[in-house]
Amino acid sequence: GQGVVITDVQQGAARRDTLPDGVRLTYDSLTDGQRVFKIGLTLEIRASGDAFTVTGSVTNEARGWLLTGFTGPVLNGIAADLADCPALIPEGYGKRVNRVPVPDEKQKEWQRLGNGYETGVVYPGARGTMQWFALAGREGGLYVGSHDPLHRAKRLSLRYDPSSKRFGMAVRHDFFCRSSENVAFPPVVIQPYAGSWHAAARLYRAWFDSVNKLRDVPEWARNASGWLLCILKQQNGEIMWPYTSLDKLCDVADARGLDILGLFGWAHGGHDHLYPDYHPCPEMGGAEALKKGLKEARRRGKRTIIYANGQLQEREATEFWRTVGKDIAITQRDGQTYQHTYHKYTNIPKYRFDLGCLYAQAWYDRMLALAMQANELGADGILYDQLAMMSPMACYGEGHGHPVPCMVHEVERPLFLRRIADHMRRINPEFIVMTEGLHDCALDAVSLFHGCELGMFYASSSEMLVRLRASRISDPFPELYRTVFPEVMSTVRVPAPMMDRDMVNYTCVYGLRYELESRYGPDVTYLLEGRVPDSADYVHVINKPDVAMMKATPPVEAARYMKEAIDFQRQNAAIFWHGRYVDNQGFTLTGRDLVAKGFAAGDTFGVAVWNPFQKDTPFTLEVPGYALFSASEPGRDRVEPLSPMPANTVRLLRWKRK
Template identity: 30%
Template sequence: MIMKKYVSIGLCILMLGFPGYKLFAGSEKYELKTTEATLTIDQKGNLRIVKDKGQIIQINTSINNLWKVTLKNNLNGKESVFVPDKSVRLTKIDNILQLVKDNFSTGNTFIPVKVELTISVKDDAFCFSGSLKSDSKEWQIKEVLYPDISGIKINDKNVKIYWPNSLGECFDNPQLFGSKTFEYPCTNGSMAWFSVNSPDAGLYVGSHDSSRGSKKFALSFNDSDKSFRTSINFPVYTYEFSIPDVMVKPYGGKWYNASKFYRGWYDENFKLASVSKWTRENAGLMLTILKQQNGSVMWNYKDVDKLCDIGEKLNIKLIGLWGWAVGGHDRLYPYWPPDNLMGGRKELEKAIERAHKRGFKVIVYSNGTIMDASTDFYLYNGIETMQLNERKQPAIEYYLKHSNTTPVIQVRACPGSAKWRKTIMDLALNAKSLGVDAFYIDQVGVRSPIMCYSNNHDHSVPQEAYTKYRVKMMHDIRNRMKEIDPEFSIITEGTIDELLTDIDVFHGLGPGSIITPNAFPEMFRYTFPESIIIQLNASPANDRYNANYATIYGLRHEIMSRYEADAEYLKSGKIPTAENYAECYVNDPPVLSTMNKVPAQEVTSYTHDLLQFENDNADFFRNGKFIDEDGLKVSGNDILAKGFTDGKRIGVVVWNRNLSEKRDFSITVPGYNLVKSAEPKMQVANASSPLDANSIRLLIFEKN
């Protein structure tokens, strides 16, 4: 057996036709096949991928442009970039194509770095992988780009690009899409895949990397020949590296199949955090800054009672205390004791207890990524905790709440610092000791995989700081808090699937969490229908259109009270003007149109009724799975309809987005019968009557 295998491998080792090299015999091509597609490499090194016979999806690229390696000389700091040349060997062993380069040279310098790149079929997709190894301590592998695939053509007039920016974006014009990149993992690269689709077929490109390491995806459209080019770049910064699998998969059907493919891989490697009942069934967050960065106190601890009164009117049962400690919002952090000016620790504990008695939950703010440079913490612990760039300099950030106050200088921290992770852990434990139900760690889910070059931290390579140790920080804190209280929850800002294993809820940021021109929250919500995401609504008013948007995507709702005029709006219903914010030098006021279109009372009562409608149908809105329009037939001008399933039934939420006119619509679910219909404030509604302007209806279907 051993001898037979040896012979068969020997016969398969063929050399490919770079100039000056002997071609393999005749017209043979290297070929790999998936169920739906074929990959071939011909004598000239042309790499071709077609779905079926290439009617819709065709890729024509070359192995001569397929990779790029950057090496760094440790003695002089110089970098050298290498691309394929004629010394690359192409072989096929056991159905794996290998591109091998044994070493490099620059000038007269020999560089003992070996590159072995592979193309194979894995999970019914073309898998690009491989390894690099430097046998010289003088030469470090800085980064590798693989694969770099150009000549991607989708032969259809209706090409859409599904892009994982936050909850997702969808571009229906490749020209306008142009050229974009995203880094994974961060909120601008919330998942490690994208797809380019016609209505009937698509191309999936995703990284299936169980180490959740840092990488950068690029996609560009060449308008002259109407082709796409994509590449993935991996930071390495070491002497040996295994390239995580990059999956390229032409597939039939809608983008849902790309989403399911990614989720299938995710589930083989990770388990989503199990979320407590109250957290899953919570309708929204009332984010309240008690004390602003400039020292202005809008609410004392005793006023938590008033916040509960407001929450009751809105049907929001999670009171968020931001700016709750001595420094106010984003000031003197992480020196963070309760403020005596606002009533002191005991007053805060009592207020939280009273909120609990009324059925409210309370969450307090912290930040997982920055520290105030004016604190003793920074002075004495900064060097141990701060992130440093390649020149060993700190990163400075400003969050200017008011234009007339001296900017608070924030220095970016590194989760690779054990001292920093302990600092956030201690803040969480302290918050728990106040009696709160959940802890908010700001910005952790937002950050790109920032490089940290500090020698004082646990990470061995700079890109681990915000990948491996970000996860560890959240994992350790959440586990510790769950040991103390299994119902306790951790919320962070941003959206990344990397943290779905170690947080309970995301406070959204970016497209889909807010309404933007290409926002496509369907992408993240369909891939991770269990995800709990709070809509970003930086206003004390929950504008009806915005609120309906959150409902239809199963997002949790939000209002924010950040400034004096916001607080006044919530207390008395007084509608603020631009001058009210300007006279307080507010830099980032809420959008006035969210507040001044209708009386505050109307906004409040609609929010209350909408959230009650969701609570009454929690099987779909809270505990159900978002299925988008998969399996639904929807028609009607201005109509948007999205489905949720509770495992047996399908609830379809229909929204007439027209702001002034009623609209007819038609919704059917093949294989299902309509059994019930409901609307906010209407437990039984007429399912087929036209839907009022900017209104929502739920249609419930049962299997035939």
């Protein structure tokens, strides 16, 4: 049927009841201006100090009508200048919105909303990783956070009205409420705060800690520098790394300081083909050769992660899909399944996939079996690809174990991952679960994230200078998530067999974990022989790696500097990997175009400084209450702490509490 939007301006006066700490507003029915619906709405607004908490519920007694969401609270008329009070939005690792578009400016950040503009994120997923956002001035700002322990679907929206030049902030709750049902809205906290935006980050973390916890990560994973992601067999059937070559992958990882091998395309179908069937491939050596290779990698000091896609099942391709999978696929209202296509080469077919519904017991059983298989083969963990990527969606499929319709990829997703992680921990306490993407509802299940979101992609020195200027409509702002969850570990995302110096320094200064990717045949030649490919070498590859970046740095130099930087971080692991990231708090830096990040580690305070500029830069640095005692750089154990920063260099200055 035709949808109806019911707005506040169409309603009469609400019944108002005074509460000891606020007010309750009640609507016994709602109207669209023509019809009256037996839909009851209750909102409660309570004050606590400077904060207001908005809760409420909706009751649907309108026969034949399905409620699909509620937008509220909505704040309007906020006077702010984004140049001095940018908006911080939890897209990926974070996004800073610096301004609104000028007339006729081509841009994708803001969408039209009536006569105004709107931007925002949908939670949970890689585009909406936390449930809060803020207007962040230099001396204070406004925090708006949904304190929802169930991690239900919602949208956080920043709005702008050009006529009044005022901003708005809104929270939309997405749900299904059938006739004779009631839905309670999670609390939304609105709180002005004093000081820098870090105060708002602490508000959200304090709430999170009251209802959730982070995964207890095995020591080997906490000390891992990052991984070499290697596709053993590609979608077209090309075998690049047979199981007998895992020792060569260890050599490649050793030369660059990487501790983990991520084995993608390890199964008979190759990468992105024949999912969710993953059997050791006879053409690559069979199960015994794989076990032997994994055992050898462990002897070499490497840990191994085996790949499984957490949601994809190829249509018409497996017995699982024909007998079970097609009946548990996430289904749209028209009865068609949501489908993804993955096409790596121009000279092979385009493969089409359904999405397994995480509510379905059969899908859980298949994913758990894959984790148990990985452990039995001798791997140290499993990556469920894409399970922290997708935003929530509606599923109309019958027999999945949920009401119809139902929002999926929300409350069931953290439970799905946690059940598997807990099951595997009982079998092997050292076994970990990884996933691709990021969101905070997976933090009690996932030990290490495979970064594939804003803030984790390639960042050149020129890109960092642009971010420092804040001249674009928006910029990646990885400081946001790093500050709220400094313990969370994620790799960066570099789909190429090398990192240049810029990206190594970016990864280092933020205390992130490294990644290289061997995806195609020319990547193997690059890694084993040092031959830099041409674009023509990837003749049938649709998404080629950054060949220009590969050509800009000799392979030996790229490998050398990456290992120097990782050795540097490993020597200072108490700061970079185990210290608490504090962003720019606790110290004062003067110096043009420098990126500086602080790490608190007991009585030691470390400040990592990166000069992305192409000339030496003088600077001063003070840490009140601490005494400077040493400084070092990758490949240089001792440097003069406050000497000018060389171009494109990272330096760590260490201070002791007085």
